Amino acid sequence: MIQKRVPIVFNHHLAGASHALGFECAEIAREAKPGTFVMMREARPRGYLLSRPFSIGSVDDDTVGIYYDTVGTATRAFAELDQGDELDVFGPLGTSFTLETWARVNILVAGGIGIAPFPFLAVELAKHRPQARTVVLAGFRSAELAVLEDLFGEIDVEYKLATDDGSRGYHGVVTELLEREVGDAAACADEAGGFAQATRSVAVYACGPEPMLKRVAAIAAERDVSCELSLEQRMACGVGACLVCACATRAPDGGTEYKMVCKDGPIFNARDVVFE
Ligand code: FES
DSSP: OEEEEEEEEEEEEEETTEEEEEEEOHHHHHHOOTTOEEEEEESSOSSOOSOEEEEOOEEETTEEEEEEEOOSHHHHHHTTOOTTOEEEEEEEESOOOOOOSSOSEEEEEEEGGGGTTHHHHHHHHHHHOTTSEEEEEEEESSGGGOOOHHHHHHTTOEEEEEETTOSSSEESOHHHHHHHHHHHHHHHGGGGTOHHHHHTTEEEEEESOHHHHHHHHHHHHHHTOEEEEEOOOOOSSSSSSSOTTEEEEEOTTSSEEEEETTTTOSEEEGGGBOOO
16 A cells, blocks of 8 residues: 655546546556555645545556545545645555456446446456457436546447436436346347356446445346445545444355445445445
């Protein structure tokens, strides 16, 4: 884990409350894996003290990119920063997504700014298994809030949009799009030896609000599809010391076991997460 004061390379608005920020840190760039995160605050914080967690969204040489929404004091302050301003950053932290060797289709399901870790994951999936198809299913409240469509186009990843108000793409929630996509992907792969076998060629990765993750986990379980979730929780320390980020998981004996999202996650197998 690296702790460092780093300069901002870019920081710009995307759409709605969403922004993209890049900072220069060769050491974090080298160690980052898709799904891991950094804790970050301004070098001179204004109106807050604790660092905030952000998924690593991209790595480009020595530049680490994150995507964030302005939702509180810290992130609103981040939005005012310029190139050359400094951040105190530590990371990379947490567990990473599994890059499956057997998957023919990777489905990345995002709700709102939950899309943040997926550019990095999509790039690494393409390197790891170039013959697999990767599709991003992105859910937003409306078309003007949708982000990163062009970026996924540049890295040759399909991007399917779902909007709650039907202003563009599929009219409905992104999990409905997932149900269709899992069915289509499995049907395409069916020649391999039956539908059950085919669903096992699909790997689902999801990040977004908890109700969305709960539904994604249920769909994956119904279809017997491999699924990993990136959980979002309030964090204070980021390293397993303060217990703020506890989440309920299934223990091997069938009971409930509490784990720390920052240290044991943020990536969990969907089957292991206990939702309210
Ligand atoms: Fe402190 Fe996870 S944020 S234990």
